[in-house]
Amino acid sequence: MATETKIIVRAKAKDAKFVGSSLGGAYIIITNKINNRILAEGKTSGSTGNTDLIMKVPVKRGNSISDERTAKFLATIDIDEPTFAQIKVISPFNNKQAQSIVSTELWLIPGKDILGDGIVLEIPGYIIDILKPRTHNYISLSSIKNKPFEIEANIVMMCGCTINKGGIWDSENIEVKAIVKRNDIHIRDVTMSLTETNLFKGNINITSAGQYELIVYAYDAKSGNTGVDKVNYVIYE
Incomplete structure (x- = not known):
């Protein structure tokens, strides 16, 4: 039986804040690496985040740099066994001349949500x-x-x-x-x-x-x- 698994993905500009609705969002694609099947896709939405929290407060292990309004893509994926996945971010989605593609890979475990800051991918430039x-x-x-x-x-x-x-x-x-x-x-x-x-x-x-x-x-x-x-x-x- 497939189990609902939630994962938050965020795109963060290098040396800056998160990519959100004000810029048209970052496009997220989560893919099963074995068969290239798309498990979830969509755009980040929300604010660029709290400037003080992101840029001024010293970062300590375990502390979040996002809040409830900070831009994110929340994916709900149904999987029945551990699945090796690729997460790809295309950002900024509406500015083609500046667009970058950044990706990472990880195991998704059925029923084991990845929330909070989630997976944060950095967009340089x-x-x-x-x-x-x-x-x-x-x-x-x-x-x-x-x-x-x-x-x-x-x-x-x-x-x-x-x-x-x-x-x-x-x-x-x-x-x-x-x-x-x-x-x-x-x-x-x-x-x-x-x-x-x-x-x-x-x-x-x-x-x-x-x-x-x-x-x-x-x-x-x-x-x-x-x-x-x-x-x-x-x-x-």
């Missing part, structure tokens, strides 16, 4: 969205001649948590640069700075027409978090 220039934008050279060409990107943690100067996620600790290429040749790196919450800006003088590619990256040496976004645009005579 940043979500970066280049706002200027737009993808495949056609821009006349005359309209930008003798004036700075603006580069803008919105950057958040993988849980959607905000980046500010001097905040918990301090922009001063994050290196943000734009790599500019023209006709597949690297022409310049541009340092970008925070101008308001999550928004980084920089500029460059463009003097030649061509097929341009812009790569914006973020890097935190202390946490090891990285993120990238790319756009292509055209400067024409």
Whole structure:
């Protein structure tokens, strides 16, 4: 006879909070490793969690870093014998350019629930969205001649948590640069700075027409978090 077994799965951004409803959730797939049958699947829902509890209180063995509102996926699985399972997290589910897949494997025992914090999988990185220039934008050279060409990107943690100067996620600790290429040749790196919450800006003088590619990256040496976004645009005579 199959026995109902419950398991909580959470996705937590590296050096940040949990992935929940405000970001569209993380997608969870629990699979039987022997026959690849999906035992449960769905998205995490709930809040990103208690900032003080997650980021400020020293973690001690046995103490929880989640509360009742913290985002989770609760799976109820019917199994009749110990089952070796893979748990896969796809996150952030609604931001494809920043999406990562993280997984782990464990034995599920009939009737032996895994609750509390549950299984927590860590999602490294940043979500970066280049706002200027737009993808495949056609821009006349005359309209930008003798004036700075603006580069803008919105950057958040993988849980959607905000980046500010001097905040918990301090922009001063994050290196943000734009790599500019023209006709597949690297022409310049541009340092970008925070101008308001999550928004980084920089500029460059463009003097030649061509097929341009812009790569914006973020890097935190202390946490090891990285993120990238790319756009292509055209400067024409």
